[in-house]
Structures are given as structure tokens and as C-alpha cells.
Amino acid sequence: MILAVLDDIGRDEARRRAVEELIRPEYQQESLLERAIRLIREFFDRLMDSAPGGVPGGVLALIIVIVVVGALIALIAWQGRKATRGRRAAAEALLGPVERTAAEHRAEAERLAAESRWAEAIRERLRAIARDLEHRAVVTPQPGRTADELAEVAGRELPAYAARLASAARLFDEVTYGAADGSEDGYRAMAGLDDDLRTARPALAAGGAS
Structure with a gap:
């Protein structure tokens, strides 16, 4: 289905539209977590739309996709919390990064x-x-x-x-x-x-x- 669309509008035109989509202001203001969630959601939507009956490979494949998406979101959230804890610890340190006598x-x-x-x-x-x-x-x-x-x-x-x-x-x-x-x-x-x-x-x- 996606290849057919590409053939209809041409590869150069598809590339141009993709670039225009990515430089939209709302995308530039997204955080890393928001962007990852959006890309995962868009991928999942395309996967569902391209499958007969809206279920790719049956119920088992659908469950696998959901588990993978959930694991990715959990990993991104964990990395965000880890970075926040690191910044907080640095901010609360008594002596700071500069060593003085x-x-x-x-x-x-x-x-x-x-x-x-x-x-x-x-x-x-x-x-x-x-x-x-x-x-x-x-x-x-x-x-x-x-x-x-x-x-x-x-x-x-x-x-x-x-x-x-x-x-x-x-x-x-x-x-x-x-x-x-x-x-x-x-x-x-x-x-x-x-x-x-x-x-x-x-x-x-x-x-x-x-």
C-alpha cells in the first residue's frame, strides 16, 4: 500500500512532503519522549491500516506489537527519570564541580x-x-x-x-x-x-x- 502511494506521487515528491512534515513548528517543540511516542503511534497506525481487517498477522502479532511499544515507552521514561536524578544530584551537591581550597x-x-x-x-x-x-x-x-x-x-x-x-x-x-x-x-x-x-x-x- 505504501509503495503504491510512493509510485503515484514519485519518490522526490514523497521526500519533499516528508521534510515539510518534519519541519512543522509543532514538531520542533516536541520533547524526546513526545517525539518517540508520536513516531511509535504513527508506525502502529500504519501497520494496522495496511493489514486486512485491521489485525496484522492475527491476535498474537497484535499483542507482540503492543508489548514492544509498551517496553519502548517504559525505557524512554526510565532514561528520562535517570537524567533528572543526575541533574538533581549535581544541583544539590555542596562543593560543586569546581575544586577550590x-x-x-x-x-x-x-x-x-x-x-x-x-x-x-x-x-x-x-x-x-x-x-x-x-x-x-x-x-x-x-x-x-x-x-x-x-x-x-x-x-x-x-x-x-x-x-x-x-x-x-x-x-x-x-x-x-x-x-x-x-x-x-x-x-x-x-x-x-x-x-x-x-x-x-x-x-x-x-x-x-x-
């Missing part, structure tokens, strides 16, 4: 604080804390670690600072994901925690030394 994070935090950019200054100061704790082996470096995870791990090693670390993580989340503006008081509290932690030692090491 604790001193560099502190210097950037002070520069931002001097400009009253409190939310950004708070973020940089907690990053300084994270880098310093990793550098001194208080916590093990972990790519993609969140502020809450840092507070939990560091709080176990430095129990005297656990409550302040948890508060610092909440403040970081508020100015990062809660769209809070931050404040000078919040930054000073974060800077004070950073200064105090620079001389803190894990509880086990402190107990052994005593």
Missing part, C-alpha cells in the same frame, strides 16, 4: 560579604568548612555530598559541634533552595563556626591524647 572559599566568602551578598557568602563559607574538614581528614572526601550529609558525618566526629553543624546546613539549604536572602548575622554565625572548627579534633583522637 578552604582558603580560596574563605577569601571568596569574605569578598561576597563585603558586598553584602549574604546568601552567596554563606554558601562559600560552608564550602570552606567542608574543604577544611576533608583536608584535615576529619571527614572522608565524597563527591556530591550535600550540606545535610556533611553535618551528619562531621557531627559524629565532632559531637560538641553537631548542633551548630546542623544549623549551618539548614541555613545553607535555606539560602540555596529556599530562596532566602541570608543575613549578616547568619554569615557571622557561619564564619564563627568555621573559625572554631579549624582547631577542633575528632572525639576519638582527643580522647586518646588525653
Whole structure:
């Protein structure tokens, strides 16, 4: 049936019509999932239309086609969710893709604080804390670690600072994901925690030394 249509309108004309169909504005705005579903649906419709009685090869063939289409849609949806989780994890990471030393994070935090950019200054100061704790082996470096995870791990090693670390993580989340503006008081509290932690030692090491 399809070959007969091609013979009637000519291969060049068929190619031209196909290109015109694909460049229609509604197709340009489709997502990958929408385009895949549309192509599968169109293929299925052509398959049904070309078969005698609308059932190609009988009921069994129809069931196979439905299963294949469903599997393809499920695969595409799974890939979409996987990509979304990857982007979310990257967005929530405390330290981000650019590696800086604790001193560099502190210097950037002070520069931002001097400009009253409190939310950004708070973020940089907690990053300084994270880098310093990793550098001194208080916590093990972990790519993609969140502020809450840092507070939990560091709080176990430095129990005297656990409550302040948890508060610092909440403040970081508020100015990062809660769209809070931050404040000078919040930054000073974060800077004070950073200064105090620079001389803190894990509880086990402190107990052994005593």
C-alpha cells in the first residue's frame, strides 16, 4: 500500500512532503519522549491500516506489537527519570564541580560579604568548612555530598559541634533552595563556626591524647 502511494506521487515528491512534515513548528517543540511516542503511534497506525481487517498477522502479532511499544515507552521514561536524578544530584551537591581550597572559599566568602551578598557568602563559607574538614581528614572526601550529609558525618566526629553543624546546613539549604536572602548575622554565625572548627579534633583522637 505504501509503495503504491510512493509510485503515484514519485519518490522526490514523497521526500519533499516528508521534510515539510518534519519541519512543522509543532514538531520542533516536541520533547524526546513526545517525539518517540508520536513516531511509535504513527508506525502502529500504519501497520494496522495496511493489514486486512485491521489485525496484522492475527491476535498474537497484535499483542507482540503492543508489548514492544509498551517496553519502548517504559525505557524512554526510565532514561528520562535517570537524567533528572543526575541533574538533581549535581544541583544539590555542596562543593560543586569546581575544586577550590578552604582558603580560596574563605577569601571568596569574605569578598561576597563585603558586598553584602549574604546568601552567596554563606554558601562559600560552608564550602570552606567542608574543604577544611576533608583536608584535615576529619571527614572522608565524597563527591556530591550535600550540606545535610556533611553535618551528619562531621557531627559524629565532632559531637560538641553537631548542633551548630546542623544549623549551618539548614541555613545553607535555606539560602540555596529556599530562596532566602541570608543575613549578616547568619554569615557571622557561619564564619564563627568555621573559625572554631579549624582547631577542633575528632572525639576519638582527643580522647586518646588525653
